[in-house]
Amino acid sequence: MAVSRWFFTLGWSGAAPLALAMAMAGCGHSTAEPKAKVETAPKPVPVTVALVEQRPVERTVEVVGTLNGWEDVTVGSKSQGRVLKVHHDMGDRVKPGELLVELDPVDANLAVQQAQRQLQAELAKLGLNDLPTTQFDVNAVPAVVQAKVALDRAKQNVARERSLNRRGAGAQQDLQNSENDEQGATAALANAVLTAQATLANSRATRAAVDVAMQAKTDTEIRAPIPYARPAGVTGEIEYAVAKRLVAEGEMLKQGDPVLQLVVENPLRLWTNVPERHSAEIQVGQAVRVKIASHAGSTFEGAVARINPSVDSVSRTFQVEVSVPNPRGLLRPGGFAKASILTDRSATASIVPIESVVKYAGVTKLFVVEEGKARSINVETGQEGLGWIEVVGDLPKSAEVVTTGQTQLADATAVTIRKPEVEATAPAVTSAKTPDPDESKK
Template sequence: MQHFYGLLLFILLVFANGCGRAGGTESAAATRRETAVRGVVVRVARAVERPVKRTVNFVGTLYGREEVTIASQVEGQVERIHADLGDVVTEGAVLLEIDDDAWRARLREAEANLAKVRADEERARQLVQENVISPQEYEARKTAAQMAEAQRDLLQVTLRHARVTSPLSAAVARRFVSVGEYVRAGTPLFTLVVLDPLKLRGDVPERFAPDLAPAQPVEVRVDAYPSEIFAGSLARISPASNPQNRSVTVEATVANSGGKLKPGFFANAAIVTKVDNRAVCIPQEAVMSFAGVQRVFVVTAGKAEAREVETGRRLPDGLLEVLRGVNANEIVAISGLSKLDTGVPVEIDGDVEEPGTASAGDL
């Protein structure tokens, strides 16, 4: 009897377990049917047309607009220095003075000699009129007076050169001499550099040469100020390509009124060759990449459609340019991408997001 009741209890337990499993299977199936009816819940955004800059990028080095090394034009001992590294000087400002005592003495001697030969010339002029001396003798004394005058003028110029002045408004990039040092004609004294604007020089691959033109805008970035963009313009384009690296040398002028940029800085630059005012853009989160293929899901009539896309420039406001695969005003999914495939029903969560507008200057 106990054996009979035990067998009966086992049969009841097996039956109850089977009913439970059947109920669970039906519940899962119902969930799948409900999902199929409702679709995958996603957020969506509209593809919009935005102005996008077309650029040619290059790297280069900043240089002073003008860089001048000033050398001594006279010899003598450096007596005073009025400018040093980093100083900004104006055109005509005195930078350095060389001891001029010896030159002043020579000038006084030359002036005395000039007075003497001029007096000789005047006496000779009277004598030749009286036929006391020959015209040749008079011409010789006249020539001597002219030579003495030239010598006086040369010493006056030399004396002025003992005061070394700046030929332009610039900053002192280097000083080569110290007070008390003896210099000769040709000895370097200072290097001056004009800091505003600066020149940026670099190489552009020759395939972009047809896109370049003078006065095109240039956007410059440097590591010292990574969040700032410095404005410039394309000034010069080499007429020849370098056969060693197949590139064309370009030079841009870069505004530097704030003095942040320094000659010698390494810079990344972008030449704006044109602005495409009708570039199709979508939110960056709409693009899914796998194995080198980029896809988006366009939502049409409540279903997803997978499309391969070719993307372009990333914009600062979170948008991504689409060169191929999506048209303006189409709706793309921006969430739940891993659950989507072509033909999968979707349910839109909220309103269609409308990316804001921006001008090309914001890009």
């Protein structure tokens, strides 16, 4: 209302120039608006890129486990007795068959002497000094020979009495007596043979008793066991290490009491549990790399020796045994170890720079540049090395992945590729020249 009043106050002649100026001002405002819109449009994001590489990698299954001795045995006493001497203690190295502990042999020696005397008494009945190694003829036993002689004499008497009786010169009673004597001599010979056979059997039983007594005497010397088979890959002599001493000198032992615990340190067995999903990948003979905390910079080579055919229904894992050579004794039985079971040496993987992978809110992805725009691809990471990482996903083999600037990107964001900045070398520092006072005077 005020404007119209002001318009009419000025009149047509005064208002016309003003209206024209206002129209020109309105036209000027409309032409400036598109220019502002162009200036506020998003600019392409500068990024650096790197090509996806295809490299051969080794596929491994990472596991942990416990190192155990190839043989871990607690040596016990086969006989009872008092400990006379302990020859080795914890930490000693002993060879198979080496003497470990001695028991008092007095009782064993007496038992051997008693059994030997009984054997001598039985052999004396047979007229022998020792048991024959071949089959023995009891007809040579003196008692049997004596019975045979008596039988022959009885037979001769019967023959003489029968001859006299046929000629009517002998009495019938004498013939019957001689025949009875012959029957008695025959029975005596059979009894002598049976007695000789029984004496021979008793001699052999007594000889076994002597052997038992001798073995009991031998058992008073407790020795390291002798393995029936040599571990695979071990060329030198097997050696035991004393892991624990369980007796003291003067102690009374019963049969079966433990005396020392021994362990074979080379090679060792690594027992580990592998998830069931890897059951088709693990095979006997596969190489295994073992690492322990006490030698962090070293890797020990082993091989899969045995695979348990059954799966634990609770943990859904199966047991794998790895043979680990330990010639220098750096590994300790009972220690904790990490292992990598090498399942494939010739696998091919997509490798990208490690800085190209973005992880956010549980999602792992990277960006590729296609026709000047960024596209995100969800991936899974695998093996990792110095400056690189393996990725698995719908990733083109010849793709260019964004290595810097990806935090500012989203799908379809325009990008411009720039070259990575090269660190400029510092210019050489030159010493300033001291002005000559004579020249300043000039």
